[in-house]
Amino acid sequence: AKLFNKLSKMPIKLGDVADIFVGLQTSADDVFIMDWVKETSKEFSLKSKALNKEWVFEKGLLFPIVSGTDVKRYGTLPERQYILFPYEVKDGAANLIGLEEIERKYPKTYAYLYENKRRLEERERGKFKGYDWHRFGRSQNIGIQSQVKLCVPRLVENLYAAYDEDGSHFLDNVDVNGITLKEDFKQHNFCYLLGLLNSNLLRWFFPKISVPFRGGWLSANRQFIEPLPIPTINFKNPKDESFHDKMVSLVDRMLELNKKLKKTKTP
Numbered sequence: 001a002k003l004f005n006k007l008s009k010m011p012i013k014l015g016d017v018a019d020i021f022v023g024l025q026t027s028a029d030d031v032f033i034m035d036w037v038k039e040t041s042k043e044f045s046l047k048s049k050a051l052n053k054e055w056v057f058e059k060g061l062l063f064p065i066v067s068g069t070d071v072k073r074y075g076t077l078p079e080r081q082y083i084l085f086p087y088e089v090k091d092g093a094a095n096l097i098g099l100e101e102i103e104r105k106y107p108k109t110y111a112y113l114y115e116n117k118r119r120l121e122e123r124e125r126g127k128f129k130g131y132d133w134h135r136f137g138r139s140q141n142i143g144i145q146s147q148v149k150l151c152v153p154r155l156v157e158n159l160y161a162a163y164d165e166d167g168s169h170f171l172d173n174v175d176v177n178g179i180t181l182k183e184d185f186k187q188h189n190f191c192y193l194l195g196l197l198n199s200n201l202l203r204w205f206f207p208k209i210s211v212p213f214r215g216g217w218l219s220a221n222r223q224f225i226e227p228l229p230i231p232t233i234n235f236k237n238p239k240d241e242s243f244h245d246k247m248v249s250l251v252d253r254m255l256e257l258n259k260k261l262k263k264t265k266t267p
Helices: 002-008 099-105 107-115 117-121 190-197 200-208 238-263
Strands: 018-021 033-039 043-048 053-058 062-066 081-084 087-090 093-096 149-153 162-164 176-181
Touching: 002 200, 053 107, 081 107, 099 107, 107 117, 149 190, 162 190, 176 190, 190 238
Parallel strands: none
Antiparallel strands: 018 176, 033 043, 033 081, 043 053, 062 081, 087 093, 149 162, 149 176
């Protein structure tokens, strides 16, 4: 009880240092999200659930997408699924790419969209009929998916996070939370925050502020991870800075070891 009270009273919380957001909501995942089959330097072969067959796409509008099951503690993010993303992002703002431009630059991708036109137009009782029938169902968070971020699954048995260190992976709907540092805390390294979220201490603390589901699962929605206590660093204090740098170094090592583990073939 003493430790819980001490942690609860810490003034700075995750919600103070980080922005927490969810993934892409297409309202037609069976069309836009596909399983990776194979690829060449210029094309992807992907399996479409909507058409129940493989389709060949040009590279350019396809990005790896992660669901909750893809996120492992310190693990590398897989590329088992891709999302067809018909948007252009500039300075965090996303603009839908017109069908004429898609047809000109990516004819195979356009043919796939056209094959699914009726399915996409009929979403939400015909709300998507019109010239932009290929847009996603919801426009929230479309422009921020390619940011460097930490990933926390929506449902967990224990609290943990993975690191999308180059912003290459998009997030699947509400299945995964993305965590980015707020401007005032950008001096803190992402690996420092990753180490805290994967620590035994926050793993112990988290079930006491979350909501349990059947089967021992816990909700890690934004409302339950925002109150996590975060010890921030005073970078003018050499002792603080040294602690930060040591932790970043240890987390870097964990990330490197997990990459090696993924490539290890022997028992």
